[in-house]
Amino acid sequence: EVQLLESGGGLVQPGGSLRLSCAASGSTFSSYDMSWARQAPGKGLEWVSAISGSGGSTYYADSVKGRFTISRDNSKNTLYLQMNSLRAEDTAVYYCAKVLLTTWGLDVWGQGTTVTVSS
Amino acid sequence: DIQMTQSPSSVSASVGDRVTITCRASQGINSWLAWYQQKPGKAPKLLIYAASSLHSGVPSRFSGSGSGTDFTLTISSLQPEDFATYYCQQTNSFPLAFGGGTKVEIK
Numbered sequence: 001e002v003q004l005l006e007s008g009g010g011l012v013q014p015g016g017s018l019r020l021s022c023a024a025s026g027s028t029f030s031s032y033d034m035s036w037a038r039q040a041p042g043k044g045l046e047w048v049s050a051i052s053g054s055g056g057s058t059y060y061a062d063s064v065k066g067r068f069t070i071s072r073d074n075s076k077n078t079l080y081l082q083m084n085s086l087r088a089e090d091t092a093v094y095y096c097a098k099v100l101l102t103t104w105g106l107d108v109w110g111q112g113t114t115v116t117v118s119s
Numbered sequence: 120d121i122q123m124t125q126s127p128s129s130v131s132a133s134v135g136d137r138v139t140i141t142c143r144a145s146q147g148i149n150s151w152l153a154w155y156q157q158k159p160g161k162a163p164k165l166l167i168y169a170a171s172s173l174h175s176g177v178p179s180r181f182s183g184s185g186s187g188t189d190f191t192l193t194i195s196s197l198q199p200e201d202f203a204t205y206y207c208q209q210t211n212s213f214p215l216a217f218g219g220g221t222k223v224e225i226k
Contacts, residue, residue, distance in 0.1 A: 035215075037163075045155075045163065045206050047215040059213040062120065095162055104210035105153035105168035112162055 002026045002108050004096050009113030016086050016117070022079040022096030022110055030054070030074035033099035035106055036081050038092035038115075046092070049081065050099070064090075086117045121145050121209050125218035131226040138194040140221045142207035147187045151211035154183055154192045157220075158203045167192065168210075197223070 008020040022034070035050040049070040050059045058070050069082040079096050093114050097106035122145040132138050142152065150170035155163040165174045167183035170190060180195045194201055202225055207218040 037217075044204075044220040045157070045208075045217040047208070047217060050213070050215065059215075061214045100165065100168055100174075103153070103168045104151070104215060105165055105174075105208070106155075106163070107165045107168075107174060109162035109164070 002029075002032075002098055004098065004108060004110035006094065006096050006110040006113040009094065009115045011116045011118065012086055013119050014087060014117055017082070017084045018086065018115060020081040020083065020094055020096075020113060020115070022081075024077045024079070024098070026077070029072075029077040033104070034070075034072065034079045035097050035099055035104075036070060036079075036094060037097060037106070038090075038094045039112075040089070040092040043092075048094070050104070051079070083115070086115075088117050091115060091117045120214055121148060121212065121216055123207055123209055123216050123218035125205075125207055125221050127221060128219065129222040129224060131224045132197050133226045134197055134199055136197045136226075138197050138201075138223060140192045140205055140207075140223075142185075142190045142192070142218050144188045144190075144209055144211075148209045148211035150186045151209060152183070152185070152190050153208045153210055154181075155206045155208065156201075156203045157206065163206065166205075194223075 003025040036048040067085045093112040098108040100107035152170045154167040157163040
């Protein structure tokens with residue numbers, strides 16, 4: 001079974017940048033779509049972004065469009081989220097997740113990495 | 120964009136109770152809906168996809184129904200490990216969206 005491990009979270013000042021990584025186990029990483037979701041402290045889940053298996057198609061929530069970029073390196077079994085122009089409201093636990101078949105349901109999740117945007 | 124509204128936002132129930140959670144989409148999403156369970160400090164777990172398909176390993180006391188704009192998650196006999204927060208998510212079109220969550224608490 002696929003396992004996902006996020007890294008790259010931390011404390012960053014408003015307006016700053018951060019890149020999150022999500023390392024996947026297994027040899028079929030390129031065959032499935034991937035997604036990022038986040039959860040602000042004490043709040044519900046928010047979908048952030050998704051990418052097709054080939055990396056050729058990407059999708060974003062309106063709240064991050066133009067500031068965040070999702071990408072993947074299938075040779076390294078790794079998913080990325082480049083976050084620029086960070087705001088206080090981007091403070092959250094960020095989860096990467098694997099997409100189930102073609103349903104866009106998220107069947108495998110990482111443990112999450114915390115991003116705090118504060119001066 | 121499609122908005123997802125869950126009700127109730129919280130429910131108090133006892134072990135053995137039947138619990139029903141509702142999710143409504145702001146426009147039709149066919150059967151493209153998923154349900155998740157999340158416990159404090161943990162990542163969400165997929166319970167149901169495509170509105171009514173039980174994900175592998177999920178107990179059969181969980182079931183989903185609905186299509187179009189109105190959906191339901193039912194727990195037929197609540198177990199101690201089911202006390203958690205439940206989220207729906209529309210998977211019909213981008214941007215994908217989660218509902219606000221329903222917390223199932225011990226009565």
